[in-house]
Amino acid sequence: MNALASPVAGDTLPETLFSVPGMRCAGCIAKLEDGLPRTPGIVSARVNFTAKRVTLTHLPELQMPALQQAISALGFEAQPLGSALPAEDGRSGGLLRAVAVAGFAAMNIMLLSVSVWSGAEGATRDLFHWLSAGIALPAIAFAGRPFFKSAWNALRHGRTNMDVPISIGVILASALSLFETIVHGPHAYFDGAVMLLFFLLTGRWLDSVMRDRARDGVTALLKHAPAGALVIDTDGRSSWLDVSALEPGMTMLVAAGERLAADGEVADGQSRIDLALLTGESKPVAVATGDRVHAGTLNLDAPVRIKVLATGEDTVIADIARLMDQAAQSRSRYVRIADRAARLYAPAVHTLAAASFIGWMIAGAGWHQSLLIAVAVLIITCPCALGLAVPAAQIVAAGALMRSGILVKDGSALERLAEADRVLFDKTGTLTLGRPEPVDLSALRPEQKSVALALARSSRHPLSEALRRALEREGVAPSYLTDIREVAGTGVSANFGLKHVALRRPDGVVPEDCLATTLAIDGEVSATILFSDQIRPAAHETVGKLAELGLPATIISGDRAAAVAPVARALGLTAQTGMLPQDKLDTIARLKARGEKVLMVGDGLNDGPALAAGHVSMAPGSASDAGQIAADAIFLGDSLAPVATAIRAARATQKVVRQNFAMAIGYNVVAVPLAIMGLATPLIAALAMSGSSLIVVANALRLRSAAT
Amino acid sequence: MSGIAVLIPIALLLGLGGLFAFFWSLHSGQYEDLDGASLRILIDDDRPQEDEC
Numbered sequence: 001m002n003a004l005a006s007p008v009a010g011d012t013l014p015e016t017l018f019s020v021p022g023m024r025c026a027g028c029i030a031k032l033e034d035g036l037p038r039t040p041g042i043v044s045a046r047v048n049f050t051a052k053r054v055t056l057t058h059l060p061e062l063q064m065p066a067l068q069q070a071i072s073a074l075g076f077e078a079q080p081l082g083s084a085l086p087a088e089d090g091r092s093g094g095l096l097r098a099v100a101v102a103g104f105a106a107m108n109i110m111l112l113s114v115s116v117w118s119g120a121e122g123a124t125r126d127l128f129h130w131l132s133a134g135i136a137l138p139a140i141a142f143a144g145r146p147f148f149k150s151a152w153n154a155l156r157h158g159r160t161n162m163d164v165p166i167s168i169g170v171i172l173a174s175a176l177s178l179f180e181t182i183v184h185g186p187h188a189y190f191d192g193a194v195m196l197l198f199f200l201l202t203g204r205w206l207d208s209v210m211r212d213r214a215r216d217g218v219t220a221l222l223k224h225a226p227a228g229a230l231v232i233d234t235d236g237r238s239s240w241l242d243v244s245a246l247e248p249g250m251t252m253l254v255a256a257g258e259r260l261a262a263d264g265e266v267a268d269g270q271s272r273i274d275l276a277l278l279t280g281e282s283k284p285v286a287v288a289t290g291d292r293v294h295a296g297t298l299n300l301d302a303p304v305r306i307k308v309l310a311t312g313e314d315t316v317i318a319d320i321a322r323l324m325d326q327a328a329q330s331r332s333r334y335v336r337i338a339d340r341a342a343r344l345y346a347p348a349v350h351t352l353a354a355a356s357f358i359g360w361m362i363a364g365a366g367w368h369q370s371l372l373i374a375v376a377v378l379i380i381t382c383p384c385a386l387g388l389a390v391p392a393a394q395i396v397a398a399g400a401l402m403r404s405g406i407l408v409k410d411g412s413a414l415e416r417l418a419e420a421d422r423v424l425f426d427k428t429g430t431l432t433l434g435r436p437e438p439v440d441l442s443a444l445r446p447e448q449k450s451v452a453l454a455l456a457r458s459s460r461h462p463l464s465e466a467l468r469r470a471l472e473r474e475g476v477a478p479s480y481l482t483d484i485r486e487v488a489g490t491g492v493s494a495n496f497g498l499k500h501v502a503l504r505r506p507d508g509v510v511p512e513d514c515l516a517t518t519l520a521i522d523g524e525v526s527a528t529i530l531f532s533d534q535i536r537p538a539a540h541e542t543v544g545k546l547a548e549l550g551l552p553a554t555i556i557s558g559d560r561a562a563a564v565a566p567v568a569r570a571l572g573l574t575a576q577t578g579m580l581p582q583d584k585l586d587t588i589a590r591l592k593a594r595g596e597k598v599l600m601v602g603d604g605l606n607d608g609p610a611l612a613a614g615h616v617s618m619a620p621g622s623a624s625d626a627g628q629i630a631a632d633a634i635f636l637g638d639s640l641a642p643v644a645t646a647i648r649a650a651r652a653t654q655k656v657v658r659q660n661f662a663m664a665i666g667y668n669v670v671a672v673p674l675a676i677m678g679l680a681t682p683l684i685a686a687l688a689m690s691g692s693s694l695i696v697v698a699n700a701l702r703l704r705s706a707a708t
Numbered sequence: 709m710s711g712i713a714v715l716i717p718i719a720l721l722l723g724l725g726g727l728f729a730f731f732w733s734l735h736s737g738q739y740e741d742l743d744g745a746s747l748r749i750l751i752d753d754d755r756p757q758e759d760e761c
Contacts, residue, residue: 026750029748030751030752047744048741049744050743
């Protein structure tokens with residue numbers, strides 16, 4: 001619980017959170033928790049296996065790169081978890097507490113109620129009613145707070161939501177039951193009121209668990225935004241500064257394979273910069289001293305010194321973030337299906353209850369009996385199954401989707417996914433993998449592959465990493481090399497037995513849109529390995545499936561027409577190219593005005609505003625942080641197939657939700673006339689309520705295989 | 709009747725005991741890392757690890 005405690009007191013040590021996706025077994029936990037404190041300066045390490053996180057308590061002198069180094073020395077890849085982690089923990093915890101209290105109260109009151117129903121009379125019945133009141137009233141006061149608060153908020157703003165009929169029903173039922181108890185009446189509805197809260201809280205808690213789980217999953221994926229930069233001061237000493245501490249005028253050293261933390265100007269060095277996340281441009285741009293570079297872009301070739309010109313709020317990234325905020329406002333107007341139902345349902349229920357009260361008064365039943373009947377109507381119609389109908393279905397579906405690698409952020413995202421009738425794809429990183437992949441490795445002999453793997457393993461250059469991944473996938477075993485040296489901007493070289501081997505800049509001319517590296521082994525013809533950004537697996541089938549589902553697709557890309565054309569041709573899609581973030585927004589707005597519900601699939605920073613503006617949006621797990629934060633759902637892995645899977649699962653969920661609504665309403669059609677006629681005793685109310693809730697949950701469980 | 713007078717308080721106290729035990733476990737962070745808890749039992753306390761992952 002205290003994992004996130006901030007170092008307030010003078011003697012508390014700083015804690016830093018890392019995401020370590022690579023831990024898989026008990027050995028990893030032991031390795032991290034025993035191994036990390038052996039690094040001088042690290043006081044303790046605590047692993048959370050579920051969230052794949054490590055919390056390090058360390059001396060203040062120890063800086064980010066050193067901590068990361070300590071973890072990678074143990075063989076794990078670690079990403080610092082910075083301020084991207086929203087401090088919203090504890091909401092589920094609070095709801096769980098309310099569920100526990102309501103559950104405890106419901107069980108005990110039910111026990112007492114059963115005795116009353118089976119014929120307890122006189123003093124015994126009164127005693128049981130008083131006991132029930134003693135348990136129910138505090139329990140309702142505690143467990144009902146989420147509903148009362150939300151209902152009060154809605155009423156104050158002149159709106160109504162699902163919580164209004166719930167709150168009125170629960171409060172009226174408990175007040176009347178208390179009165180009944182005082183006047184020694186035969187019926188008290190404490191059990192009904194508390195059980196109602198219990199079922200509804202369960203639904204609410206499921207909803208929040210789903211959101212927490214998805215948020216944890218997404219947080220673990222956030223990685224691209226550099227948490228800081230290595231800054232060189234005038235004496236030539238370097239120190240790691242957090243991104244918020246960077247100021248214009250500083251000089252930062254950006255290693256090959258690192259992302260820039262601020263906008264600036266190249267002060268020294270030559271390299272190529274990958275702009276894919278920022279603009280969608282797939283071809284790296286060569287930069288030299290004096291060129292402008294932007295935060296969030298990736299330095300590919302060699303370390304460069306960059307003079308910081310703009311930080312934080314003034315960077316291009318921040319501009320895009322502002323555009324995103326504006327775009328997201330239209331999204332917040334979406335009303336969830338349960339609240340849409342409540343808009344019709346709440347007035348109907350209240351009218352019905354009021355009508356039965358007036359009707360019985362006119363029929364001459366006296367105000368006491370009339371009120372009793374009106375409360376029975378309220379309790380019976382209270383949307384118990386309705387409150388569970390949506391969250392139960394959505395959490396089962398979200399669980400199924402999560403198992404197949406799709407993180408859906410909340411229930412409303414599932415509802416909107418089901419409504420989408422148009423797809424817009426970004427190109428770089430969305431339809432394509434967004435990273436260089438070796439085009440053809442079959443030309444290499446096994447020995448060359450082994451040497452290449454051994455060389456590639458010792459460099460963090462993006463091409464080396466792509467080569468390593470591809471070779472490891474093929475199951476190649478690395479050769480044993482000695483004297484491995486990496487020269488920035490040139491390549492890696494080493495000795496293989498008596499031969500000198502190297503992985504270096506290509507010799508010949510590299511074809512357009514390709515990157516390349518040359519593998520040189522002494523006494524042999526060197527082999528050039530070409531890399532290019534390739535179309536995601538299953539992209540063609542997915543586009544076809546989406547069309548079958550009634551979602552025609554088009555491409556909107558920030559890349560040049562020449563780079564988009566091959567992808568568009570391969571997938572049979574039309575494309576708009578060279579689009580700025582604002583252009584993408586305009587396209588979506590135009591489609592929206594025509595009444596189309598756009599599913600935006602994109603990954604880059606430049607897609608952020610479009611992702612936020614689309615009716616619903618998805619991003620791959622490799623997307624930029626901004627993309628992942630803006631998207632409603634994130635799919636992991638290389639394949640594009642999850643996009644179609646998510647649509648199908650969302651539609652199946654919506655079908656089950658509608659069935660659940662139909663069942664809840666069907667039950668009301670039977671039960672409400674009984675209540676209006678004054679025949680609904682607390683026993684009938686309790687049976688009907690739990691019966692309909694169970695049916696709704698059972699129906700929702702059918703979605704377990706929705707994502708297959 | 710006298711049986712009830714004894715049994716009901718006992719039942720309520722047991723229930724409350726369960727409720728507080730749950731609150732306590734929630735507060736002491738026992739639900740923080742459910743997957744990790746099932747693995748930690750496999751870790752030896754006394755020896756450094758020879759692990760295979």
